[in-house]
Amino acid sequence: MASVTLERINKVYENGFHAIHDVSIDIEDGEFMVLVGPSGCAKSTMLRMVAGLEEISDGNLSIGGTVCNDLAPKDRGIAMVFQNYALYPHMTAYENMAFGLETARKPKDEIERRVKEAAQLLEISELLDRKPSQMSGGQCQRVAVGRAMVRKPEVFLFDEPLSNLDAKLRVAMRMRITKLHQQLKDSGRPATMIYVTHDQVEAMTMGDRVCILNRGRVMQIDSPMKLYHNPKNRFVAEFIGSPAMNVIEGALSFDSSKCYFTHSGYAIALDARAENVLQPAVDSNQGVAFGIRPEDIYLSEAKSETHQYPAEIKAIERLGSELLYHIEVFGEEIVCKMPFSTNEFNVEDRVFVYFDVEKSHLFKNDDIENENLYFQQNKDLLES
Ligand SMILES: Nc1ncnc2c1ncn2[C@@H]1O[C@H](COP(=O)(O)OP(=O)(O)OP(=O)(O)O)[C@@H](O)[C@H]1O
Ligand SMILES: [Mg+2]
Structure with a gap:
């Protein structure tokens, strides 16, 4: 033993x-x-x-x-x-x-x-x-x-x-x-x-x-x-995973039915987890950081109901079966990972971004060791 x-x-x-x-x-x-x-x-x-x-x-x-x-x-x-x-x-x-x-x-x-x-x-x-x-x-x-x-x-x-x-x-x-x-x-x-x-x-x-x-x-x-x-x-979010999780600092806003992550005039509607935790835990003036892994971001040429946020391709890394697109969105540079396909984008292309918010994470801004605001809910989900 x-x-x-x-x-x-x-x-x-x-x-x-x-x-x-x-x-x-x-x-x-x-x-x-x-x-x-x-x-x-x-x-x-x-x-x-x-x-x-x-x-x-x-x-x-x-x-x-x-x-x-x-x-x-x-x-x-x-x-x-x-x-x-x-x-x-x-x-x-x-x-x-x-x-x-x-x-x-x-x-x-x-x-x-x-x-x-x-x-x-x-x-x-x-x-x-x-x-x-x-x-x-x-x-x-x-x-x-x-x-x-x-x-x-x-x-x-x-x-x-x-x-x-x-x-x-x-x-x-x-x-x-x-x-x-x-x-x-x-x-x-x-x-x-x-x-x-x-x-x-x-x-x-x-x-x-x-x-x-x-x-x-x-x-x-x-x-x-x-x-x-x-x-x-x-x-932990930024340490585990390669390329690392994208973390964008911004703020929260609420309307009667939903909670949004806001940055430079844009608002991303968050999923139901946000409504359960955020209003008691965070007041809307407090800074938060929105975390999303490169594989949970999708790009499209055309604007649509899902692909709403304008972005520009800044650089491309071709890894063979996958492509890493470095894009600028909300004035921030983030990385998006997509499987290889023949109609790929080029540098300087204008695209529209979709964030799969159900896979996102939310942190308070002040300390990187503060608990992920979704941690407990994700835990219940993973263990059920
Ligand atoms: N004998 C010592 N006296 C004082 N401080 C020490 C001593 N040995 C290590 N430290 C300090 O303790 C901390 C931890 O050191 P340690 O060697 O355990 O780190 P580590 O995680 O193994 O790093 P690495 O990945 O570089 O090997 C460091 O800040 C180091 O400078
Ligand atoms: Mg060591």
Whole structure:
């Protein structure tokens, strides 16, 4: 059993810098949890605290239900894989993987069995005689994962293990680590994995759940799909998704039946969610931000009941199956994603825009960490 629980964890460094603020995370036994956030948000600090390499200033860390704030790293049942895989250069892959077990005085035949088993899973059996200088980055990284695996930890900690690899290798390694997690589960000895990255694609594709951090604080912990469709605040909304969600700052107005997002003389009629929350929560003078993903915006040559707002195509990015149109609407530049079609628009074309408001989000303007005004309603919707 190796659930990992962080309970109101704080970290204040010796120089007084408060790096982690009241972070609570419940990671289930066998779960793949990704920690993601911009540089400096304290991902590594958090992982190093779980590993026992960094002191916990306040709060409780439990592994397998036992508080282990003061437990030595070697007694925590964890193994960590770092960004710079730090293999011993004078040792072969085999020796690198065996080293920790030899120091722990495991019997020689058991060491051999474990190293070979790990090598087979990672498909590096034929590389065991090579030294790091004779292997590619991806192969070295697999040896580093193998070195962690042979110790049969209950918890794997990964700190940006793939960021030194080129894009193609990263994808391959990403799938291999996900597969390893699944294989351990299938074989009846599941491992809990905590994986740190600043790459949101990696986070979305690998995690059972993803914890998004900003400035040492938890923004949201959810499954990738929920993060995408129901971001808890503007920070999460803009962090998850590529190209990022468009966020336009404006105001609200109301008439007897509807609620509108207004900007430079135009009004977008909002859907029913707005009527339920906005009047009590926001007064109409307060600034709000309207969020809409690039794929929820549609363009047309002609004005119609749906396509009402005039815009101009400013730039086009052709991605093959999709096109990204950078358009100017309400004096703001936003991005619209459309599937490739033969009658595409050109730069400087005048078009009319339709916003699929049922997929939109609404935030108060003052703080990007304020709750999405639709969050609770979306949650009820996604869970029903
Ligand atoms: N020993 C230290 N003393 C004081 N402040 C520190 C120390 N180590 C890290 N910090 C600060 O704590 C914050 C979190 O650092 P951390 O390395 O955990 O960030 P990170 O999310 O892993 O960033 P990156 O994506 O760049 O690796 C940063 O602002 C950093 O400057
Ligand atoms: Mg880091």
